[in-house]
Amino acid sequence: MAHQPAQERDASTRNGFASIGIGLVAALAAIALVASRPGPVSVTIAVLLFALAAWCWAGLYMLQPNQAALLMFFGSYRGTDRHEGLRWANPFFVATKMSVRARNFNSEKLKVNDLRGNPIEIAAAIVWRVEDTARASFDVENYEAYVLTQAEAAVRHLASRYAYDNLQVDEHGNTGAEITLRSGTEEVGAALRAELEARFAQAGIAVLDAKLTHLAYAPEIAGTMLRRQQAEAVVAARSKIVQGAVGMVELALKGLEERGLISLDDERKAAMVSNLLVVLCSDHDATPVVNTGTLYN
Known part of the structure:
Protein backbone atom coordinates (compact mmCIF):
# COMPACT_ATOMS: atom_id res chain seq x y z
CA MET A 1 0.00 0.00 0.00
CA VAL A 100 6.91 28.90 10.34
CA ARG A 101 9.15 31.95 9.94
CA ALA A 102 11.47 32.37 6.96
CA ARG A 103 14.91 30.88 7.54
CA ASN A 104 18.19 31.46 5.77
CA PHE A 105 20.65 28.70 4.96
CA ASN A 106 24.15 29.34 3.61
CA SER A 107 25.69 26.19 2.22
CA GLU A 108 29.35 25.42 2.62
CA LYS A 109 31.71 25.74 -0.35
CA LEU A 110 31.30 22.47 -2.23
CA LYS A 111 33.93 21.10 -4.58
CA VAL A 112 32.19 19.52 -7.58
CA ASN A 113 32.71 18.98 -11.31
CA ASP A 114 30.83 21.11 -13.81
CA LEU A 115 29.29 19.91 -17.08
CA ARG A 116 32.72 19.75 -18.77
CA GLY A 117 34.33 17.95 -15.85
CA ASN A 118 36.24 20.94 -14.52
CA PRO A 119 36.54 21.00 -10.71
CA ILE A 120 34.86 24.09 -9.28
CA GLU A 121 33.85 25.51 -5.91
CA ILE A 122 30.21 26.50 -5.47
CA ALA A 123 27.96 27.66 -2.63
CA ALA A 124 24.38 28.93 -2.38
CA ALA A 125 22.10 30.91 -0.07
CA ILE A 126 18.60 29.47 0.35
CA VAL A 127 15.61 31.13 2.04
CA TRP A 128 12.94 28.65 3.15
CA ARG A 129 10.11 28.16 5.59
CA VAL A 130 7.76 25.42 6.77
CA GLU A 131 4.60 25.49 4.67
CA ASP A 132 2.91 22.24 5.75
CA THR A 133 3.55 21.53 9.43
CA ALA A 134 2.09 18.03 9.23
CA ARG A 135 4.47 16.90 6.49
CA ALA A 136 7.45 18.53 8.18
CA SER A 137 6.66 16.67 11.41
CA PHE A 138 5.43 13.28 10.22
CA ASP A 139 6.82 12.59 6.72
CA VAL A 140 10.51 13.17 7.51
CA GLU A 141 12.53 12.35 10.62
CA ASN A 142 14.11 15.77 11.08
CA TYR A 143 13.02 18.44 8.64
CA GLU A 144 15.93 20.79 9.43
CA ALA A 145 18.53 18.09 8.74
CA TYR A 146 16.50 17.08 5.68
CA VAL A 147 16.74 20.62 4.30
CA LEU A 148 20.51 20.76 4.78
CA THR A 149 21.11 17.41 3.10
CA GLN A 150 18.79 17.98 0.16
CA ALA A 151 20.10 21.51 -0.40
CA GLU A 152 23.65 20.21 -0.72
CA ALA A 153 22.50 17.48 -3.12
CA ALA A 154 20.60 20.05 -5.22
CA VAL A 155 23.61 22.38 -5.47
CA ARG A 156 25.87 19.49 -6.49
CA HIS A 157 23.41 18.34 -9.14
CA LEU A 158 22.96 21.88 -10.44
CA ALA A 159 26.72 22.31 -10.89
CA SER A 160 26.89 19.13 -12.97
CA ARG A 161 24.18 20.42 -15.34
CA TYR A 162 25.97 23.62 -16.41
CA ALA A 163 29.47 24.57 -17.46
CA TYR A 164 31.33 27.10 -15.36
CA ASP A 165 31.91 29.36 -18.35
CA ASN A 166 31.59 29.28 -22.12
CA LEU A 167 35.11 28.70 -23.41
CA GLN A 168 34.14 28.74 -27.09
CA VAL A 169 35.06 32.13 -28.54
CA ASP A 170 34.52 33.03 -32.21
CA GLU A 171 36.76 35.16 -34.38
CA HIS A 172 34.99 38.29 -33.17
CA GLY A 173 35.69 37.53 -29.50
CA ASN A 174 32.08 36.64 -28.73
CA THR A 175 30.92 33.60 -26.77
CA GLY A 176 27.97 31.43 -27.68
CA ALA A 177 24.45 31.53 -26.28
CA GLU A 178 25.02 28.61 -23.89
CA ILE A 179 23.75 29.20 -20.34
CA THR A 180 26.61 28.86 -17.88
CA LEU A 181 26.98 29.15 -14.13
CA ARG A 182 28.89 32.42 -14.46
CA SER A 183 26.82 34.18 -17.11
CA GLY A 184 23.30 32.80 -16.57
CA THR A 185 22.67 34.13 -13.07
CA GLU A 186 18.89 34.40 -13.34
CA GLU A 187 18.44 31.14 -15.26
CA VAL A 188 20.68 29.18 -12.91
CA GLY A 189 18.95 30.67 -9.86
CA ALA A 190 15.54 29.68 -11.25
CA ALA A 191 16.78 26.15 -11.98
CA LEU A 192 18.17 25.85 -8.45
CA ARG A 193 14.90 27.02 -6.92
CA ALA A 194 12.86 24.58 -9.04
CA GLU A 195 15.04 21.65 -8.00
CA LEU A 196 14.89 22.63 -4.34
CA GLU A 197 11.10 22.91 -4.47
CA ALA A 198 10.89 19.40 -5.95
CA ARG A 199 13.17 17.99 -3.25
CA PHE A 200 11.55 19.88 -0.34
CA ALA A 201 7.95 19.06 -1.32
CA GLN A 202 8.00 15.80 0.63
CA ALA A 203 8.80 17.67 3.84
CA GLY A 204 6.26 20.46 3.28
CA ILE A 205 9.01 23.09 2.88
CA ALA A 206 8.56 26.16 0.65
CA VAL A 207 11.54 27.80 -1.08
CA LEU A 208 11.33 31.59 -0.98
CA ASP A 209 14.63 32.38 -2.73
CA ALA A 210 17.78 30.64 -3.90
CA LYS A 211 20.94 32.24 -5.27
CA LEU A 212 24.57 31.24 -5.80
CA THR A 213 26.88 33.08 -3.39
CA HIS A 214 30.24 31.63 -4.39
CA LEU A 215 31.53 30.37 -7.73
CA ALA A 216 35.16 29.76 -8.64
CA TYR A 217 37.46 27.25 -10.23
CA ALA A 218 39.08 24.82 -7.81
CA PRO A 219 42.59 25.96 -6.67
CA GLU A 220 44.40 23.23 -8.65
CA ILE A 221 43.16 24.57 -12.01
CA ALA A 222 42.42 28.20 -11.14
CA GLY A 223 45.79 29.44 -12.41
CA THR A 224 45.54 27.49 -15.67
CA MET A 225 41.99 28.65 -16.37
CA LEU A 226 42.95 32.24 -15.58
CA ARG A 227 45.77 32.12 -18.14
CA ARG A 228 43.38 30.61 -20.65
CA GLN A 229 40.86 33.40 -20.09
CA GLN A 230 43.61 35.98 -20.42
CA ALA A 231 44.79 34.37 -23.67
CA GLU A 232 41.24 34.39 -25.04
CA ALA A 233 40.88 38.03 -24.11
CA VAL A 234 44.15 38.88 -25.89
CA VAL A 235 43.09 36.96 -29.01
CA ALA A 236 39.71 38.69 -29.04
CA ALA A 237 41.35 42.12 -28.63
CA ARG A 238 43.88 41.39 -31.37
CA SER A 239 41.10 40.28 -33.68
CA LYS A 240 39.29 43.60 -33.27
CA ILE A 241 42.54 45.56 -33.71
CA VAL A 242 43.38 43.73 -36.94
CA GLN A 243 39.86 44.26 -38.30
CA GLY A 244 40.11 47.97 -37.57
CA ALA A 245 43.60 48.23 -39.02
CA VAL A 246 42.59 46.53 -42.26
CA GLY A 247 39.70 48.95 -42.64
CA MET A 248 41.95 51.95 -42.03
CA VAL A 249 44.53 50.73 -44.56
CA GLU A 250 41.78 50.20 -47.11
CA LEU A 251 40.50 53.75 -46.55
CA ALA A 252 44.01 55.17 -46.80
CA LEU A 253 44.76 53.48 -50.13
CA LYS A 254 41.36 54.38 -51.52
CA GLY A 255 41.78 58.01 -50.50
CA LEU A 256 45.20 58.27 -52.12
CA GLU A 257 43.92 56.80 -55.37
CA GLU A 258 40.81 58.99 -55.49
CA ARG A 259 42.79 62.18 -54.91
CA GLY A 260 45.51 61.17 -57.35
CA LEU A 261 48.29 62.11 -54.93
CA ILE A 262 50.53 59.18 -55.83
CA SER A 263 50.31 56.16 -58.06
CA LEU A 264 51.53 52.90 -56.56
CA ASP A 265 52.19 49.61 -58.25
CA ASP A 266 51.29 46.33 -56.54
CA GLU A 267 54.71 45.94 -54.93
CA ARG A 268 54.63 49.45 -53.43
CA LYS A 269 51.05 48.94 -52.27
CA ALA A 270 52.10 45.75 -50.50
CA ALA A 271 54.96 47.57 -48.80
CA MET A 272 52.70 50.42 -47.69
CA VAL A 273 50.06 47.99 -46.40
CA SER A 274 52.73 46.13 -44.45
CA ASN A 275 54.06 49.33 -42.91
CA LEU A 276 50.60 50.62 -41.99
CA LEU A 277 49.62 47.33 -40.39
CA VAL A 278 52.81 47.30 -38.35
CA VAL A 279 52.08 50.83 -37.12
CA LEU A 280 48.40 50.17 -36.37
CA CYS A 281 48.76 46.72 -34.80
CA SER A 282 51.93 47.26 -32.80
CA ASP A 283 51.84 47.11 -28.98
CA HIS A 284 54.39 49.93 -28.81
CA ASP A 285 54.69 53.34 -30.40
CA ALA A 286 56.04 53.00 -33.90
CA THR A 287 59.23 54.87 -34.92
CA PRO A 288 58.75 56.10 -38.50
CA VAL A 289 61.64 56.26 -40.98
CA VAL A 290 61.46 59.32 -43.19
CA ASN A 291 62.50 58.70 -46.76
CA THR A 292 64.35 61.84 -47.94
CA GLY A 293 64.69 60.56 -51.47
CA THR A 294 62.03 59.58 -53.91
CA LEU A 295 59.49 56.94 -53.14
CA TYR A 296 61.11 54.53 -55.57
CA ASN A 297 64.69 54.90 -54.34
Whole structure:
Protein backbone atom coordinates (compact mmCIF):
# COMPACT_ATOMS: atom_id res chain seq x y z
CA MET A 1 0.00 0.00 0.00
CA ALA A 2 1.42 3.36 -1.04
CA HIS A 3 2.28 5.81 1.68
CA GLN A 4 -0.18 8.69 1.94
CA PRO A 5 1.58 11.98 2.73
CA ALA A 6 0.36 13.88 5.77
CA GLN A 7 -1.79 16.93 5.16
CA GLU A 8 -2.08 19.92 7.46
CA ARG A 9 -5.56 20.84 8.65
CA ASP A 10 -7.00 23.41 11.04
CA ALA A 11 -7.33 22.37 14.66
CA SER A 12 -10.43 22.97 16.75
CA THR A 13 -9.28 25.69 19.17
CA ARG A 14 -10.58 28.96 20.58
CA ASN A 15 -9.47 32.21 22.17
CA GLY A 16 -7.73 31.62 25.47
CA PHE A 17 -9.03 34.75 27.22
CA ALA A 18 -12.58 33.40 27.09
CA SER A 19 -11.38 30.22 28.78
CA ILE A 20 -9.64 32.23 31.48
CA GLY A 21 -12.85 34.15 32.12
CA ILE A 22 -14.98 31.01 32.31
CA GLY A 23 -12.52 29.34 34.66
CA LEU A 24 -12.30 32.40 36.87
CA VAL A 25 -16.11 32.65 37.12
CA ALA A 26 -16.34 28.94 37.97
CA ALA A 27 -13.69 29.23 40.68
CA LEU A 28 -15.31 32.28 42.26
CA ALA A 29 -18.71 30.63 42.13
CA ALA A 30 -17.32 27.55 43.89
CA ILE A 31 -15.79 29.65 46.65
CA ALA A 32 -18.95 31.69 47.10
CA LEU A 33 -21.11 28.57 47.18
CA VAL A 34 -19.04 26.88 49.87
CA ALA A 35 -18.84 30.06 51.93
CA SER A 36 -22.57 30.79 51.77
CA ARG A 37 -24.03 27.26 51.99
CA PRO A 38 -21.60 24.77 53.50
CA GLY A 39 -22.65 21.16 53.16
CA PRO A 40 -22.00 17.98 51.17
CA VAL A 41 -24.03 19.10 48.16
CA SER A 42 -22.34 22.49 48.02
CA VAL A 43 -18.93 20.93 48.35
CA THR A 44 -19.71 18.48 45.54
CA ILE A 45 -20.85 21.28 43.28
CA ALA A 46 -17.82 23.36 44.28
CA VAL A 47 -15.50 20.49 43.38
CA LEU A 48 -17.15 20.24 39.98
CA LEU A 49 -16.79 23.99 39.48
CA PHE A 50 -13.13 23.84 40.42
CA ALA A 51 -12.71 20.94 37.99
CA LEU A 52 -14.30 23.11 35.28
CA ALA A 53 -11.91 25.96 36.13
CA ALA A 54 -8.94 23.59 36.01
CA TRP A 55 -10.18 22.26 32.66
CA CYS A 56 -10.38 25.79 31.27
CA TRP A 57 -6.94 26.74 32.50
CA ALA A 58 -5.13 23.48 31.71
CA GLY A 59 -5.71 23.84 27.96
CA LEU A 60 -4.10 27.29 27.66
CA TYR A 61 -1.05 27.93 25.50
CA MET A 62 0.40 30.93 23.70
CA LEU A 63 1.57 31.37 20.10
CA GLN A 64 3.77 34.14 18.74
CA PRO A 65 3.39 35.58 15.22
CA ASN A 66 4.49 33.06 12.56
CA GLN A 67 4.37 30.20 15.02
CA ALA A 68 2.15 27.13 14.82
CA ALA A 69 1.11 24.42 17.26
CA LEU A 70 0.54 20.81 16.23
CA LEU A 71 -2.09 19.19 18.44
CA MET A 72 -1.79 15.47 19.17
CA PHE A 73 -4.27 13.25 21.01
CA PHE A 74 -2.62 10.03 22.19
CA GLY A 75 -0.47 9.87 19.04
CA SER A 76 -3.24 10.96 16.67
CA TYR A 77 -2.87 14.20 14.72
CA ARG A 78 -5.80 16.54 15.45
CA GLY A 79 -4.78 19.61 13.47
CA THR A 80 -2.56 22.67 13.50
CA ASP A 81 -3.32 26.01 15.14
CA ARG A 82 -1.74 29.05 13.45
CA HIS A 83 -3.62 31.79 15.36
CA GLU A 84 -1.32 34.01 17.39
CA GLY A 85 -1.94 35.06 20.97
CA LEU A 86 -3.42 33.18 23.93
CA ARG A 87 -5.19 30.02 22.74
CA TRP A 88 -7.13 27.14 24.28
CA ALA A 89 -7.49 23.53 23.19
CA ASN A 90 -8.57 20.28 24.77
CA PRO A 91 -6.24 19.74 27.78
CA PHE A 92 -5.69 16.13 26.65
CA PHE A 93 -4.15 17.46 23.44
CA VAL A 94 -0.36 17.74 23.40
CA ALA A 95 0.67 20.99 21.69
CA THR A 96 4.02 20.93 19.88
CA LYS A 97 5.08 24.38 18.77
CA MET A 98 6.84 24.93 15.45
CA SER A 99 8.23 28.06 13.81
CA VAL A 100 6.91 28.90 10.34
CA ARG A 101 9.15 31.95 9.94
CA ALA A 102 11.47 32.37 6.96
CA ARG A 103 14.91 30.88 7.54
CA ASN A 104 18.19 31.46 5.77
CA PHE A 105 20.65 28.70 4.96
CA ASN A 106 24.15 29.34 3.61
CA SER A 107 25.69 26.19 2.22
CA GLU A 108 29.35 25.42 2.62
CA LYS A 109 31.71 25.74 -0.35
CA LEU A 110 31.30 22.47 -2.23
CA LYS A 111 33.93 21.10 -4.58
CA VAL A 112 32.19 19.52 -7.58
CA ASN A 113 32.71 18.98 -11.31
CA ASP A 114 30.83 21.11 -13.81
CA LEU A 115 29.29 19.91 -17.08
CA ARG A 116 32.72 19.75 -18.77
CA GLY A 117 34.33 17.95 -15.85
CA ASN A 118 36.24 20.94 -14.52
CA PRO A 119 36.54 21.00 -10.71
CA ILE A 120 34.86 24.09 -9.28
CA GLU A 121 33.85 25.51 -5.91
CA ILE A 122 30.21 26.50 -5.47
CA ALA A 123 27.96 27.66 -2.63
CA ALA A 124 24.38 28.93 -2.38
CA ALA A 125 22.10 30.91 -0.07
CA ILE A 126 18.60 29.47 0.35
CA VAL A 127 15.61 31.13 2.04
CA TRP A 128 12.94 28.65 3.15
CA ARG A 129 10.11 28.16 5.59
CA VAL A 130 7.76 25.42 6.77
CA GLU A 131 4.60 25.49 4.67
CA ASP A 132 2.91 22.24 5.75
CA THR A 133 3.55 21.53 9.43
CA ALA A 134 2.09 18.03 9.23
CA ARG A 135 4.47 16.90 6.49
CA ALA A 136 7.45 18.53 8.18
CA SER A 137 6.66 16.67 11.41
CA PHE A 138 5.43 13.28 10.22
CA ASP A 139 6.82 12.59 6.72
CA VAL A 140 10.51 13.17 7.51
CA GLU A 141 12.53 12.35 10.62
CA ASN A 142 14.11 15.77 11.08
CA TYR A 143 13.02 18.44 8.64
CA GLU A 144 15.93 20.79 9.43
CA ALA A 145 18.53 18.09 8.74
CA TYR A 146 16.50 17.08 5.68
CA VAL A 147 16.74 20.62 4.30
CA LEU A 148 20.51 20.76 4.78
CA THR A 149 21.11 17.41 3.10
CA GLN A 150 18.79 17.98 0.16
CA ALA A 151 20.10 21.51 -0.40
CA GLU A 152 23.65 20.21 -0.72
CA ALA A 153 22.50 17.48 -3.12
CA ALA A 154 20.60 20.05 -5.22
CA VAL A 155 23.61 22.38 -5.47
CA ARG A 156 25.87 19.49 -6.49
CA HIS A 157 23.41 18.34 -9.14
CA LEU A 158 22.96 21.88 -10.44
CA ALA A 159 26.72 22.31 -10.89
CA SER A 160 26.89 19.13 -12.97
CA ARG A 161 24.18 20.42 -15.34
CA TYR A 162 25.97 23.62 -16.41
CA ALA A 163 29.47 24.57 -17.46
CA TYR A 164 31.33 27.10 -15.36
CA ASP A 165 31.91 29.36 -18.35
CA ASN A 166 31.59 29.28 -22.12
CA LEU A 167 35.11 28.70 -23.41
CA GLN A 168 34.14 28.74 -27.09
CA VAL A 169 35.06 32.13 -28.54
CA ASP A 170 34.52 33.03 -32.21
CA GLU A 171 36.76 35.16 -34.38
CA HIS A 172 34.99 38.29 -33.17
CA GLY A 173 35.69 37.53 -29.50
CA ASN A 174 32.08 36.64 -28.73
CA THR A 175 30.92 33.60 -26.77
CA GLY A 176 27.97 31.43 -27.68
CA ALA A 177 24.45 31.53 -26.28
CA GLU A 178 25.02 28.61 -23.89
CA ILE A 179 23.75 29.20 -20.34
CA THR A 180 26.61 28.86 -17.88
CA LEU A 181 26.98 29.15 -14.13
CA ARG A 182 28.89 32.42 -14.46
CA SER A 183 26.82 34.18 -17.11
CA GLY A 184 23.30 32.80 -16.57
CA THR A 185 22.67 34.13 -13.07
CA GLU A 186 18.89 34.40 -13.34
CA GLU A 187 18.44 31.14 -15.26
CA VAL A 188 20.68 29.18 -12.91
CA GLY A 189 18.95 30.67 -9.86
CA ALA A 190 15.54 29.68 -11.25
CA ALA A 191 16.78 26.15 -11.98
CA LEU A 192 18.17 25.85 -8.45
CA ARG A 193 14.90 27.02 -6.92
CA ALA A 194 12.86 24.58 -9.04
CA GLU A 195 15.04 21.65 -8.00
CA LEU A 196 14.89 22.63 -4.34
CA GLU A 197 11.10 22.91 -4.47
CA ALA A 198 10.89 19.40 -5.95
CA ARG A 199 13.17 17.99 -3.25
CA PHE A 200 11.55 19.88 -0.34
CA ALA A 201 7.95 19.06 -1.32
CA GLN A 202 8.00 15.80 0.63
CA ALA A 203 8.80 17.67 3.84
CA GLY A 204 6.26 20.46 3.28
CA ILE A 205 9.01 23.09 2.88
CA ALA A 206 8.56 26.16 0.65
CA VAL A 207 11.54 27.80 -1.08
CA LEU A 208 11.33 31.59 -0.98
CA ASP A 209 14.63 32.38 -2.73
CA ALA A 210 17.78 30.64 -3.90
CA LYS A 211 20.94 32.24 -5.27
CA LEU A 212 24.57 31.24 -5.80
CA THR A 213 26.88 33.08 -3.39
CA HIS A 214 30.24 31.63 -4.39
CA LEU A 215 31.53 30.37 -7.73
CA ALA A 216 35.16 29.76 -8.64
CA TYR A 217 37.46 27.25 -10.23
CA ALA A 218 39.08 24.82 -7.81
CA PRO A 219 42.59 25.96 -6.67
CA GLU A 220 44.40 23.23 -8.65
CA ILE A 221 43.16 24.57 -12.01
CA ALA A 222 42.42 28.20 -11.14
CA GLY A 223 45.79 29.44 -12.41
CA THR A 224 45.54 27.49 -15.67
CA MET A 225 41.99 28.65 -16.37
CA LEU A 226 42.95 32.24 -15.58
CA ARG A 227 45.77 32.12 -18.14
CA ARG A 228 43.38 30.61 -20.65
CA GLN A 229 40.86 33.40 -20.09
CA GLN A 230 43.61 35.98 -20.42
CA ALA A 231 44.79 34.37 -23.67
CA GLU A 232 41.24 34.39 -25.04
CA ALA A 233 40.88 38.03 -24.11
CA VAL A 234 44.15 38.88 -25.89
CA VAL A 235 43.09 36.96 -29.01
CA ALA A 236 39.71 38.69 -29.04
CA ALA A 237 41.35 42.12 -28.63
CA ARG A 238 43.88 41.39 -31.37
CA SER A 239 41.10 40.28 -33.68
CA LYS A 240 39.29 43.60 -33.27
CA ILE A 241 42.54 45.56 -33.71
CA VAL A 242 43.38 43.73 -36.94
CA GLN A 243 39.86 44.26 -38.30
CA GLY A 244 40.11 47.97 -37.57
CA ALA A 245 43.60 48.23 -39.02
CA VAL A 246 42.59 46.53 -42.26
CA GLY A 247 39.70 48.95 -42.64
CA MET A 248 41.95 51.95 -42.03
CA VAL A 249 44.53 50.73 -44.56
CA GLU A 250 41.78 50.20 -47.11
CA LEU A 251 40.50 53.75 -46.55
CA ALA A 252 44.01 55.17 -46.80
CA LEU A 253 44.76 53.48 -50.13
CA LYS A 254 41.36 54.38 -51.52
CA GLY A 255 41.78 58.01 -50.50
CA LEU A 256 45.20 58.27 -52.12
CA GLU A 257 43.92 56.80 -55.37
CA GLU A 258 40.81 58.99 -55.49
CA ARG A 259 42.79 62.18 -54.91
CA GLY A 260 45.51 61.17 -57.35
CA LEU A 261 48.29 62.11 -54.93
CA ILE A 262 50.53 59.18 -55.83
CA SER A 263 50.31 56.16 -58.06
CA LEU A 264 51.53 52.90 -56.56
CA ASP A 265 52.19 49.61 -58.25
CA ASP A 266 51.29 46.33 -56.54
CA GLU A 267 54.71 45.94 -54.93
CA ARG A 268 54.63 49.45 -53.43
CA LYS A 269 51.05 48.94 -52.27
CA ALA A 270 52.10 45.75 -50.50
CA ALA A 271 54.96 47.57 -48.80
CA MET A 272 52.70 50.42 -47.69
CA VAL A 273 50.06 47.99 -46.40
CA SER A 274 52.73 46.13 -44.45
CA ASN A 275 54.06 49.33 -42.91
CA LEU A 276 50.60 50.62 -41.99
CA LEU A 277 49.62 47.33 -40.39
CA VAL A 278 52.81 47.30 -38.35
CA VAL A 279 52.08 50.83 -37.12
CA LEU A 280 48.40 50.17 -36.37
CA CYS A 281 48.76 46.72 -34.80
CA SER A 282 51.93 47.26 -32.80
CA ASP A 283 51.84 47.11 -28.98
CA HIS A 284 54.39 49.93 -28.81
CA ASP A 285 54.69 53.34 -30.40
CA ALA A 286 56.04 53.00 -33.90
CA THR A 287 59.23 54.87 -34.92
CA PRO A 288 58.75 56.10 -38.50
CA VAL A 289 61.64 56.26 -40.98
CA VAL A 290 61.46 59.32 -43.19
CA ASN A 291 62.50 58.70 -46.76
CA THR A 292 64.35 61.84 -47.94
CA GLY A 293 64.69 60.56 -51.47
CA THR A 294 62.03 59.58 -53.91
CA LEU A 295 59.49 56.94 -53.14
CA TYR A 296 61.11 54.53 -55.57
CA ASN A 297 64.69 54.90 -54.34
